[in-house]
Amino acid sequence: MTNDLAARPTIAPRPPLSVLDLAIVTKGGTSGEALARTTALAQHAEALDFQRFWVAEHHNMAAVASTTPPVLMAHLAAHTDRIRVGSGGIMLPNHAPLVVAEHIAALEALYPNRIDLGLGRAPGSDQRTAAALRRSVDLLGADDFPRDLLDLMGLLGDVRGEGGLWEHFTATPAATTSPQILLLGSSGYSAQLAGVLGLRFAFAHHFDGGGTLPALELYRRRFAPSPVLDSAHVIVTANVLVADTDEEAAYQAAPGRLMVHGIRTGRFEPLCSPTEAAIDPNLPAALATPSSRIQGSPETVIAGLDALVAETGADEIMVSSVAHGIDARLRSLELLAKAWGAPVSA
Numbered sequence: 001m002t003n004d005l006a007a008r009p010t011i012a013p014r015p016p017l018s019v020l021d022l023a024i025v026t027k028g029g030t031s032g033e034a035l036a037r038t039t040a041l042a043q044h045a046e047a048l049d050f051q052r053f054w055v056a057e058h059h060n061m062a063a064v065a066s067t068t069p070p071v072l073m074a075h076l077a078a079h080t081d082r083i084r085v086g087s088g089g090i091m092l093p094n095h096a097p098l099v100v101a102e103h104i105a106a107l108e109a110l111y112p113n114r115i116d117l118g119l120g121r122a123p124g125s126d127q128r129t130a131a132a133l134r135r136s137v138d139l140l141g142a143d144d145f146p147r148d149l150l151d152l153m154g155l156l157g158d159v160r161g162e163g164g165l166w167e168h169f170t171a172t173p174a175a176t177t178s179p180q181i182l183l184l185g186s187s188g189y190s191a192q193l194a195g196v197l198g199l200r201f202a203f204a205h206h207f208d209g210g211g212t213l214p215a216l217e218l219y220r221r222r223f224a225p226s227p228v229l230d231s232a233h234v235i236v237t238a239n240v241l242v243a244d245t246d247e248e249a250a251y252q253a254a255p256g257r258l259m260v261h262g263i264r265t266g267r268f269e270p271l272c273s274p275t276e277a278a279i280d281p282n283l284p285a286a287l288a289t290p291s292s293r294i295q296g297s298p299e300t301v302i303a304g305l306d307a308l309v310a311e312t313g314a315d316e317i318m319v320s321s322v323a324h325g326i327d328a329r330l331r332s333l334e335l336l337a338k339a340w341g342a343p344v345s346a
Helices: 031-047 069-078 097-110 127-134 145-155 188-197 212-222 246-264 274-278 283-288 298-312 326-340
Strands: 017-021 052-055 084-091 115-120 180-185 200-203 234-242 294-296 316-320
Touching: 017 031, 017 326, 031 052, 031 069, 031 326, 052 069, 052 115, 052 316, 069 084, 069 097, 084 180, 097 115, 097 145, 115 145, 145 180, 145 188, 180 188, 188 200, 188 212, 200 212, 212 234, 212 298, 234 246, 234 298, 234 326, 246 274, 246 283, 246 294, 246 298, 294 298, 298 316, 298 326
Parallel strands: 017 052, 017 316, 052 084, 084 115, 115 180, 180 200, 200 234, 234 294, 234 316
Antiparallel strands: none
C-alpha cells in the first residue's frame, strides 16, 4: 500500500525577509519627512517580524536622504526593539576604517546583537562627490578595499592575520558583542572576496545590472568557512511592491520607475506622485526599460519571489519598496508578510 503522505514532495520553507530603504524624498517634501517615513517603515517591518532593516549610503542626490547610515541606524535602533538594523551599505572607500569601526562599535554597544555592518566599495555617488568625500582625486580607486576591510574586521573583533590596525588601536574600550559584517556587491569582485573571507554576501539584484547568478556561483565556489560563518549565506535584494491588485501596484510603482529612468538619463529629481507619473511623457520609456522588479498583487509577487529564490538559492530576500505615499509602502509590507507566511524572520 502506498503511503500518500510520505509520497508528497517536501516543500522547503521560504527564506526570511528583510527591508532596504533609501529614505526617498518626494517632490515638494523635505528630508525630515523622508526620514520620518523611513522610521515608520522600520517600526512596521519589526511589527511584521521582518529580519533586518537596512539603510543605504548615497550622497548629493535630490531624491535620497539616507546619506549617513550610522546616524540613521542609531535613530532606527532607538525607535525599534528587536529587528536587526544595518547599513546597506557603508561605502568603505569613502571613510577611514577606524572611524567606521568606532561608529559601529558604539552602535553595537548600545544595541547588542542587533547591528549589521554591510560594506560596499562603490562611491555611492558621482566621481566629483566621491572626490569631495575622500578629499583627493588620487583616492578614487578601490585598490585598498581588501586591506581596509581586514583592518575594519579586526577592529571589530574578527582578527585575520597580523600587522593590522587592531594591533595599535581599539574601536571601543571593552566590547562584549560584535556586529555582523557582510559584503555587498553587484559584480564578481565582492562575491569572490566575501567567499574567501567566509562572510555573508548580499547581491544588489535590485540594481538591474545583471550578473546575479554568476556572482552567486563564484561566491559559493570560493567560500571558505571562517570564525564567523560555517557555510555560505546569500542575501538577494529585489525591488518589490505589493498592492491589492496588479493594476494598483503598477500605478503606485510608476514614480519609482520614472525616478530610476531619470537617474539613468541624467535627471536627478525627487519622487513624483503616481498621479503625476501617469501623465509624465517619460513614463512609456521608463516602463519599457527592462527591469527585474517584482510588483503586483500578493499572488503575482509571491510567484515572482518564489521563482527568484528557486533560481538564486537565496538564504534571505531583502526588499526595496519605492512608492510615493507611506501608506502604499506600509500596505506593501503587510500584504507581503501575510502572503509569504509567518514568521518572515529566521
